[in-house]
Amino acid sequence: MAAFTTRPEIAGTFGVATSTHWLASSVGFGLLEKGGNAFDAAVAMGFVLQVVEPHLNGPAGEVPAIVYTAKDDKVQVLCGQGTAPAGATIAKYRDEGLELIPGSGLLATVIPGAFDAWMLMLRDKGTLSLREVLEPAISYARHGHPVLERVSGAIESLEELFTQEWPSSAETWMPGGKAPAPGSLFCNPALADTWDRVLREAETVSGREAQIDKARDCFYRGFIAEAIEAYLKDACVMDGTGARRRAVLTAEDLAGWSASWEDALTLDYGNWTVCKTGPWGQGPVLLQSLQLLKHAGIAGMPLMGADFIHTVIEAIKLSYADREAYYGDPLFSDIPMAQLLSDDYAAARSALIGPEASLEQRPGLIPGLEHLAQAAIDRAAGAASVAVGADAGEPTMAHLSNRRGDTVHIDVIDRWGNMVSATPSGGWLQSSPVIPGLGFALNSRAQMFWLDEGLPTSLAPGRRPRTTLTPSLALKDGRPHLAFGTPGGDQQDQWQLIFFLRLVHGQQNMQEVIDAPLFHSQHFTGSFYPRVATPGRMMIEPTAGAEVIDELRARGHDVDVSDPWAIGRLTAAARDPNGLLRAAATPRLMQAYAVGR
Incomplete structure (x- = not known):
């Protein structure tokens, strides 16, 4: 194998943080420098990626992670994949005239999983406060970050859809009525306000873990869930088929769901052991x-x-x-x-x-x-x-509302040997309209269900879609050695x-x-x-x-x-x-x- 490289392999003894955006990696390492562990760093990185790569992930998306906790000497999977709402039945979707679930719009939404998963990781594994891990993302959302060329291009390609069909998205992503120029400073003040309010409400209680649980309540049983339900009550929006449809997601769905820990699925390969999620992912x-x-x-x-x-x-x-x-x-x-x-x-x-x-x-x-x-x-x-590539939706703009997003990835190891591999995704700016006042959109992960009965991937209330999200962690000679992953469906x-x-x-x-x-x-x-x-x-x-x-x-x-x-x-x-x-x-x-x- 030819020894060619574009840049040096980073090496040291204090800590490493790597991700699909340099700002997130820098923030994660900054949290390690501040005394945080790999879990604190990963959570902060996850929230920053929602701000700087909004075409690839968002607060209402999902995140699976595989982690190693040094003090427990244990590998675990964090399931931040939300389930289908109670009203998401095959009969309901068939009655809408669908043979496949659209790739965008409100019927494509499952319960948002990312926020609760990050909070669970922070509460159970982290050491820093909620404020310390959220402040970097809040700062980039309020004061701005340089827009990636691909973010600018994604927004520009959707200008017509946003203007004519998803006005709340136009307000968020097209300040001044057009897509931000590549490299320009871009802000999302509504999202910053959302996280600031979460912090204010969380800090009405005492204790680190209690504040994190209060933040979870804000999202799933508080003002965020209320804002989502208020919007969905009347919203009927263009989806990937070119038709306008209503959501089935409710505040009750959000209130009854939480992220969870589970065992990893493993396989030995020589002196290596590879750890993956279960078959609710493609791992x-x-x-x-x-x-x-x-x-x-x-x-x-x-x-x-x-x-x-x-x-x-x-x-x-x-x-x-x-x-x-x-x-x-x-x-x-x-x-x-x-x-x-x-x-x-x-x-x-x-x-x-x-x-x-x-x-x-x-x-x-x-x-x-x-x-x-x-x-x-x-x-x-x-x-x-x-x-x-057929644009069967012309002139209904289905060709625009069918734009799919992708994913981001995070790997962190700290000086104590804690490891995180996480693959956040969903809640893309292409997925559905921004929830007014919140600064983010819902996900479109339900498109991975089939509308045929009797399959492991058939749409059913409470079921997790079989996703493509698949972080990896590997042991070598029985010891945790490697965290790795990639976006890419x-x-x-x-x-x-x-x-x-x-x-x-x-x-x-x-x-x-x-x-x-x-x-x-x-x-x-x-x-x-x-x-x-x-x-x-x-x-x-x-x-x-x-x-x-x-x-x-x-x-x-x-x-x-x-x-x-x-x-x-x-x-x-x-x-x-x-x-x-x-x-x-x-x-x-x-x-x-x-x-x-």
Whole structure:
């Protein structure tokens, strides 16, 4: 593997913070300098990212995290994924004339999960006060931050929709009647006011934990929930289909929900143990892929060669086929996770990886659940027939309201060895209108449910959508060593898989691994509206080389070569056994940064 790098791998002994925006990374490290731990830093970073990357996440989105607590010597998953509202039934959505849940608008909303998850992390794991972790985000919202070019572009592309259909969004995102210029100073005073009021109300009670719980009440049972319900009571807004529809979310839904801690799902890979969320996220596909690749001879392959890329792509196809058939909320469905991760199952499945690219959707056949495999195959066939990029909504502006957002990522390790890997998302400025007076929009995560009965991912009240959000934490020789992740929807676990394999089997410098050419499959059914599948399609960066790309095409892959430096937004942080801390961040998009000393 060529030792090429765009920037140094950050190294030190005090602490490291890395994320998809340099301001968030700097804020996180500043909290470490102030005496806070990794959990304090991660919470502060999460709120800052809501301000500076509003096209990728927001206060009413969601956040899964995988954390290691040094004092307890324990890895846990924080589930900040809200559930479907009580009124979100298949019958209700079918009565609205829907076959798929729109990618934007009020029917696409589930209960906001991010705020409660961050508060739970702060209360249970952090050490600093609510004010100390919120003040950086409040400052950037009130006094301004330099607008990213992509934020400006996202707003500009939605000016017509905001002006004509979502006026509260126009008021927030288009001061002076137009999108802010790239690099200009942008403020969100309504959001700053919201967090200031949360602080004022929280500080009417004594004690750090009591104040944090009071803040949770403000959001889910107080003035924020009241403002959300007051708006939704009469709102009927344009969604991704080009029609105007009302929400089913209520204040009662918010009041009855809270974030939670749960055990991580794990897999051993040599002397490593990889920790992921359960099947309510797509995280197990990384574990399934690793299990498959144990049997595919991946360890002996050149890590930049066509053999490696072909084999990884084919393993991904098989794992994602199982995702589409079997994953979902394990509180509602019996997910056969033990079998999906078993070595015998992987050995049998790995035999399907041949020398040519497969164009089939091939979920495993699990006794008693064959109907789920067939249903996934049928859905993929339908998804492959969807016209990509069709602006069927003209002139209703569905082509504008269908703009999807993405995600951000955070990795932090402190001097005590605490670790956080978190992947906040949702509540994008594209998702739905800003709630008047609050400065943020609701999420659109319900689009990941299906409106067909009997599936692990069927829409149902109280059920978590099967998301693409998938932070990662890995142990080496039994000790917590690595936190890593990336935005990217369906690509998240693909890019993380490539990063992990190259790190384990090749180069140990994380920055060099992140800078290496990336690729991903688009073969399977997508998780976002309109749920497209493109059998055999893969994308790869041109730095992989013409010879490799030509060989992949000769093997039957439908290869789409991306622009240079266009794939992946990986960040990572590591703690070596001797206490050395290291961190890295992708140069792609010129936003992510690692900070440490």
